Amino acid sequence: MLEHLDWGKRNRMRHIIREDGRVLMLAIDHGYFMGPTTGMEIPSTSIAPLLPYVDALMLSPGILKTQVSADLSNIAWVLRASGCNSILDEDIDNESLILTALEAIKMNASAIAVSIYVGADHQHQTLKNLAVAIADASQYNLPVLGVTAVGKKLKDKREKRYLALASRIAAEFGADMVKTYYCEGFEEVVAKTPVPIVVAGGPKLDTYKDVLELTYQSIQCGAVGVDMGRNIWQSDYPAAIIQGVRAIIHENYSVKEALDLVESLQTEENRRQPLFAETKEDIEASKIH
Ligand code: 5RP
Numbered sequence: 001m002l003e004h005l006d007w008g009k010r011n012r013m014r015h016i017i018r019e020d021g022r023v024l025m026l027a028i029d030h031g032y033f034m035g036p037t038t039g040m041e042i043p044s045t046s047i048a049p050l051l052p053y054v055d056a057l058m059l060s061p062g063i064l065k066t067q068v069s070a071d072l073s074n075i076a077w078v079l080r081a082s083g084c085n086s087i088l089d090e091d092i093d094n095e096s097l098i099l100t101a102l103e104a105i106k107m108n109a110s111a112i113a114v115s116i117y118v119g120a121d122h123q124h125q126t127l128k129n130l131a132v133a134i135a136d137a138s139q140y141n142l143p144v145l146g147v148t149a150v151g152k153k154l155k156d157k158r159e160k161r162y163l164a165l166a167s168r169i170a171a172e173f174g175a176d177m178v179k180t181y182y183c184e185g186f187e188e189v190v191a192k193t194p195v196p197i198v199v200a201g202g203p204k205l206d207t208y209k210d211v212l213e214l215t216y217q218s219i220q221c222g223a224v225g226v227d228m229g230r231n232i233w234q235s236d237y238p239a240a241i242i243q244g245v246r247a248i249i250h251e252n253y254s255v256k257e258a259l260d261l262v263e264s265l266q267t268e269e270n271r272r273q274p275l276f277a278e279t280k281e282d283i284e285a286s287k288i289h
Helices: 007-016 043-047 061-067 101-106 123-138 160-173 186-191 208-220 238-251 255-264 280-285
Strands: 023-027 056-059 076-080 111-116 144-148 177-180 197-200 225-228
Touching: 007 076, 007 111, 023 197, 023 238, 043 061, 056 061, 061 076, 101 123, 111 123, 111 160, 123 144, 123 160, 144 160, 160 177, 160 186, 186 197, 186 208, 197 208, 208 225, 208 238, 208 255, 225 238, 238 255
Parallel strands: 023 056, 023 225, 056 076, 076 111, 111 144, 144 177, 177 197, 197 225
Antiparallel strands: none
C-alpha cells in the first residue's frame, strides 16, 4: 500500500501505519475549534496514561509544543494544518490553513491533517486548502491526511454515498491517507478510496462495546485503523478502552475478547479523574461534530 511512495514519504507513513499495516491514532486536536474540551482540558495530563498504547497522535501545533515531550521518540505526530473557526460560529466549515509544511517538518511531524467540508457552504475553500497543503507538503515528501469533516449542518451525512464522495475527492487531490466516519456498507467507501483510511470515533458512544464494535467493523471493512478521540479520553476508563481498541487493531482480538480485556482493566488506577466540573453545556458542545 505504501510501495509507490518516495523514500521520505514512505518512511514518514511507516511511522504512522506500523509494520502490520495498522495504526492506532489518538485524536486530541479538538481544541482547535472547541477550546478546552471536556476530558482534554490539560492535554499533557489526559494523554499521559494513553501514550504507551498510541502509534500516532493527531494534534494542533501549539499543543504539541507545550504539552508533549520532545524526548518521545516512538510516536508519530500528525499535525492539524487547517482551522480558523470555532464552535461559536453557525457552522465550522469556514476554514483556512494554519500551518505550513515547513513548520510541520521543523516539529518533526510525520504528516499534516487538513479538513474538507464537502457539500458545505465553504466546500470550495476547504478543498482549496487541501490542494494548497498537498502542493506545499509534497516539496518535503510530507504526507497529508485528508479529513472528511461534517460539522453541524452535514451531521446526517454519515452514510456511504456521501462518505465515499468526500473520501474519494481527498484521494483524487493526492491526500496520502483519509480520515472519515464509519457507516453501513463501509467496505464500499474503503474500496472506492485508493489510499489508506482511518476511522474517526465521533461523539461519545453509549457503551464500550459500541466503541469496540466500531473499531472491529472498521478493520473488517478494510480501514487501517482508527483516529479516535472522545470515545477514549472522555470515557471513565481511558487507559482501559484504549487497550481494547489497540488489541483489535494490532492483535486481531474479537469484540468479546477486547471487551473482556477492557472490563478487567476498569480499576481505580485507570479511572479518569475529572479535573474540573463537567457542565451540561460543555458535554453538549463537544458533540457538535
Ligand atoms: C475534527 C477531527 C477530530 O480529530 C476527529 O473528529 C476525531 O476525533 P473523535 O474520535 O473524537 O471524533 O478531525 O475534525
